[in-house]
Amino acid sequence: MNSVKIPRQRAIIDRRKTAEAINALVAEKGDAARNEIVSLLKDVLRNGRAEIAKRLAENPSAGHECVAAQALLIDQMLRLVHDHVIEHVYPAGNRSSAERIAILAVGGYGRAEMAPHSDVDIAFITPMKRAAWCEQVIEAMLYFLWDLGLKVGQSSRTVDETIRMAKEDLTIRTALLESRFIWGDRALYAETGRRFWAEVAKGSERQFLTQKLEERDARHKRMGDSRYVVEPNIKEGKGGLRDLQTLYWIGKYVHRVRSAAELVDVGLLTKAEYSSFRRAEGFLLAVRSHMHMITGRAEDRLTFDLQREVAARMNFADRPGKSAVERFMQFYFIQARRVGSLTGVFLAHLDDEFAKKRARKGFFAGWNQKARTLKGYRVFGGRIAAPSDDWFKKYPVRLIEVFQLAEANSLEIHPDTMRQADRDSTLIKANIREDKCANALFVELLAGRNDPETVLRWMNEAGVFGRFVPDFGKVNAQMQFDMYHHYTVDEHTIRAIGLLSRIEKGELSADHPRSTRLIHRVNSRRAIYVAVLLHDIAKGRGGDHSVLGAEVAEELCPRFGLSENETELVAWLVRYHLLMSATAFKRDLTDPKTIENFVGEVQSLERLRNLMILTAVDIRAVGPGTWNSWKGQLLGDLYDAAQERLRLGHMKHGRQQRIAAKQEAVVALLGDKAHLKEDVGSLLDDSYWIAEHEDMITSNLIQYEIARKNEEQLSIHCEFDATRGATLVSVIAADHPGLFFRIAGGIALAGANIIDARIHTTRTGYAVDNFLVQDPHGQPFAEGRQLERLKRSIRDALANRVDLVPKLAARPLPITRSSAFRIAPRVTFDNNASGRFTVIEVNARDRPALLNRLARALFESKLVIQSAHVTAYGERAADTFYVTDLLGAKITADDRLKEISDRLLHAASDARQKQLEEA
Template identity: 45%
Template sequence: MLLKIKNPRAVINRKTFMLALCEIANAASGEGIDLKKPKVRGKILKVFKDGLENGRAEIQRRFEAKEASGAATLLAGAYLLDQLIRTLHEFTITHVYVLPDDAMGLIATGGYGRAEISPQSDLDIMFLLPKKANPTSSTAVEWMLYMLWDMGLKVGHATRSIEEAVKMAKSDITISTSLLEARWICGNHDLFTDFEARFERDAIKGQEAEFVRAKLEERDLRHDRMGDSRYVLEPNLKDGKGGLRDLQTLFWIAKFLYRVNDIAGLVDKGVLDKSDARRFIKAQRFLWTVRCHLHYLAGRPDETISFNVQNDLAQRMDYTDREGVSAVERFMKHYFLVAKDVGDLTRVICAVLEDQHTKKPMLSFPSFNFRRRISAGFKVDGGRLTVEHEDVFKDDPVNLLRLFVEAEKYDLDIHPEALRLVQKNLKRINKRVQKDPVANALFLELLTNIKGPMRGLMRLNESGVFGRFLPDFGRVVAQMQYDMYHVYTVDEHTIRAIDILWKIEQGLLAKDHPLSTEVIKDLQSRRVLYVAVLLHDIAKGRGGDHSVVGAEVATELCPRFGLNEWETETVAWLVLRHLDMNRTAYKRDLDDPKTIKDFVAQVQSPERLRLLLILTVADTRAVGPTVWNNWKASLLRELYYSAQELMTGGLPTQRREARADRVRKKLIDKLDHWSDADVDWYLAQGHANYFLSYPAEELAHHAEIVLNAHNSDTKLYLETRAVENIDVTEVLIHTLDHPGLFASIAGAMSLSGANVVDAKITTLGNGMALDTFWVQDGEEHAIAAPEKIKRLKDRIEAALTGRLRPARELAEERIRRLPSRTNVFEVAPRVLVNNEASQSATVIEVNGRNRQGFLYDVTRALTDFGLQITSAHISTYGERAVDVFYVRDVFGLKVDSPSKIAALKKTVMQAIGTAKGEPIAKVKQTQ
């Protein structure tokens, strides 16, 4: 580290510090009191604690006043501890346990050995003893350790001879790594010099290959444990992919192989060039700074950039809002770009190390095999594609794309030197190259690669070529969305969506997406779909509706890619409408004929319907590993088939009663064991919508329940069943209908930990309610465990019989509960009233921050307003609740009076306001 600490005596003045300790020692000696006595030891400890606290306070003040960088703060932290430990050692062997100066050596190891001590970091010390140690040394070590612990320091320690240290290093990779960065603090320096020589001779030489293998394996296991992506919602700064530990691993490997002490040494050895070294240092210093802020915010060694600190970090690091992008999103984008740089460095350094330390075969068969086929300017070296000369990109900048196409064509890795040369020549990708037909054809070849586009696009993105060739894509590289729904940055989400599209096309996801796998075979233009998936989120973070802006971008880009007029128009339409199928499937009543009619009016053609279905599946699946589920799949399938039926001459909505009659006939066949009178009675209880909302088998099951309840005067019937193929639990309730029934059930379900995802509400002709709810647990799976089912049924029954009051129980539950992680987000509450989406009901869409009891509060407000809920469609996107209700007034009519609509909005807005006891969120989201 080339930094120097400004005015180090303001951090700790060792001379003054030692004088204070000597005064205590002299006073105790004059009174004949042993320094080890608790009373005197307490005075000594106070001097050390005051020195530590004052030093830390000064280091923090400098950092937060922006007088010191993160790097300087780490160095100052190590300096403070060095001075404390040197003083403690000197005082101990001089006044407490009199020992010669060469009795031991105090050695900093691990991060402390690198002189990198974050505000709340542990410190590792090795007490190095000679082979024939003074018997008093162990007692002195123990006294010093207890002083350090009592100061509040977290100390990892070892007391060893040189032989013991080297032996353990040879058998334990963790110890070997820690000792690799050993640094002398005080005491016997000759002993430390001897240790370094022995460690070099016995623990390093001949162990290089094993060390590299072990560290890379350790890194891979750590990545798997932390989530194998640089782009996770709440990254771990230290151990996550692209974090500090990755940089440290690279340096450990290089240090083990080359015995260098700093980054400049790696440049001298040819491992890094000057550009790589600058990126390494820049990434390291950024991560150090963020880590210091994290530690100071948490007051503990917190390494996770969690939601509740991201906004504070952005503010501390002077990020501000820009149009379409919040300050916190800009900060996280910077973090992800740094993580990407760390990934680039990892790839380059590991490849260079492999190249320099792997014996090459006498004959390079790949070069022989590919020589005649690979494009001019490229060659194969050791099985990796590289350039023939350094001017290959200068001579023809289109080669910057051709390199990646050739690598994919022949399934080759790309040589690190070629990647370095790519990054040095990125500026050659100017507007002329961007518009070049050959370059665009190469890009489209990579995008639609029949062997799989993901690896090629990932390489293109990591190299920086993707963003330079397609500046609109460059704007979303590392662009995060500050919510709990989107797991990946926009660029990674897009590339993952393209990969899912390819897997659907290849039939690799037929089990999960059978419909998409089937219909993709009938597409007229596969490249329309690939380009649409590429561009669907291209305008995120620009402000305004990203679908509208994205369609405009698509209109400009598609002709550049070589798409014809029809293809361009179709891509632009898909980008504009890429959210419509999800919105309709999840937020509308698919049994309402107007829902299908309106959707078909937007889609207009079977080809667009097929394209939109597949785009929707790929987009949703790529949001995150837990977002897609069978329930969503079933809704999309239902919408697709209904739309297809209407498009291809299916029965028009005017003949709905005729369709219901056909269902009734099927039902009569299934009730052939009933009397005619009972059949007629049951058929009279339901209207056409009811009979069209369920399959005949389900209606027959309902019929048995309804008739049994009628004959036995049963007031409440409740049953549950897990519907495994769509991953929900169905809850069927038959009870006397009354105002507030839905709200009571919703409250009981909330208290039992069940999340409602859909509901169909039926009031039979005899005044009984036959309501079906589909619920999931907190992990978006069916509720199947017997104890959870019992809890769910008990809570519902208690609510419907008056033994449980949801409003009071929920209020008490909110007081008891820990604050929700969603509290850091502000979701602007919104109530939309739509009288055009249904012919028979008013559709109300409610948006707000999700919390326990949200659905209960909203449905209670609708009930209090005098409305009857006929169906409900419940969606949760991370912290955002989006609930849609089909309602009628007490006369069975729509709410169409402007004054009533205004009053309705006000009532529901009050219901979705922040619940009592929950803090108001501070972070605004961008749409």
């Protein structure tokens, strides 16, 4: 886009010296010199690339210089090949007017922006229907380029064909728009350019803008539609290089600018914004160049493994509470956000330009709709605008007010006013942060009734949010280096606020029926909105973000104007915002001690209501697919049990009453098979009746009776369970040691993940084991083929028809990139979480059949597993087991606990995985 001075160009490639070497080879060997010429050019290309790589290593942020040097290298290679072909391979004495060729660089190469492994996009232009000589030259050149190992994207057209196709095809029009003359017939290039502007571009500016924006929106949608995804595509993603290029294309097409710098001259960007443009572009180009050099290919997705390497190459270092890779990615997201705000301002200006043109030409020429005023602001065409350039300087509280008014009145903020807010955000000092009016306006915006999410995002992109709430500024653009969180902390938080608003409006009642009811029963709307804002505010500080966040809440809430009770509630919610999900997903909810411990922390119905809502929006805002009906059911079960305990001060029914009530419900569900409650149900002890839901018990009793009738030693039942969003697998078999880990292995071999498991034994020695399983993407197995595969795989595993260990080790993980993360496995024991069992929790990097390996380690430790609860957080797995020793007692002896811990750590370790793979 802009010419970049490249020092010591001949150190990259010396065209004159290389041309002389080619001529000498031709003089010596004639036509037989081709292989030596290719070899010579390969050396020149390799040396040039090595020099560019060396310069980037010395100055790792020099993105513009690197891509310009790469383009220079390819320019000179093309010139050398062209001259050799027309002088030595197909020399023409007196060429006719048809025997002319112009070579144009197009695409990124046309802008002189070439990453090390980018395609070489070129266009050969000829004056008319191609003469034989032109075809021979083009073909010979292409063969040379291919032999050099270059990936060439090429077209060969006459001037007429080029113009005709540019009119019809947006891609060709864009390529031609940024074409650059490389070599050959300059007059032909000039004629193509003149005709392009006169015949293609003129009068089609609005159409080009519309098509380019549609193209951009479709691209964003494909790439996740957020500039804050944690593995961004730096070329095609939102806030990436393509967005900057789109600005340049539109500016060039509409205003005929020759470089991005000229966007300032035509008033589309200010000088400061253009400097921002160049900084963001330079950084992104440098990152892309490093990625190409690391991978040795055209790689544009900044994956977790690449993030570490690029951060190291660009000299980012660890800081307390924040690793080098997190600091690098935070800087990346700041640039991506800058690209977003530049795009908004730029496009709004163009929109205004076109609107003025339409007004001058149309029916309403000379007529202007009168702007209304709102608290001193101008409101026109659905936008709110500051009335003067010094509006915010006079009274900086207006920097908060303008966003609050926009949200309350469903208005957009005029781009000029956004620009002013960005520029004047530095006026927000301590006195403005402590201003009662400013804080009241902020809380009103945060808990707005229309669309607080969108307006808070504008506020964030203008830099006002982070200055008014400096603690939020610290998590601005901060990524969480894991595969669970899809967004940066600030984007996750703003999305969570948007979800809370949608729940309050009833828009998510299908997925969140309980939260939709509860939000209208909380004592303070603003307290729950503030709690959502602050729940992750202390991430990246090097300690427990829940504890540190509660301290932040205690300072900020009084500033926001919250009462003492509201402050206490918000601080508690921030401190314990992970409690409900950890209890629901990692603990046995049928164990009374689980509910007792949870209620002991929660202590009031008001806290419980707020915590339920906060938990739901926090999980859902993590990213697409993170919330599912199984999580919803677990949280709902925990809420209902805790609410009953809090309302009554105890569990409504004692153990025997609960069993009797459940048996009554099962009898009703069994209908004409009610006799099974006695015939089969009497074989199962009280713990079974407490642990399982009525529908599961009904299914188990019917399955047991059928198996007994058919004299089956093994019965496997699989069915899709829509309520739980999972597949139920019930296995009835003669109980024996190791049954659980074999079933777990069979399920893993079928490509399924166990998310919950309960293990029971009848008085007659039969195991009744219930599993809930999903596929690696959190979806149930629902098709007949899938269910059949599950059954067959479990049957084979139990009959020893497959050698489980090597088969499971060879199974690829659904998340292959998890190896980019270093997670030391951790084992914890809790003898207070349950009245009857020792609770063991294992945290480790997810890997093939981890549950099977852990269950085998527990079997080898002579433990009996009562239930297993499996939770995955991206690359990290948390597996919880309720166990006893062979006599049914808890494990308390230190040496015994250490022995079990060592076995589990070995089973979960990377070293163990390598051993299995090698075996």
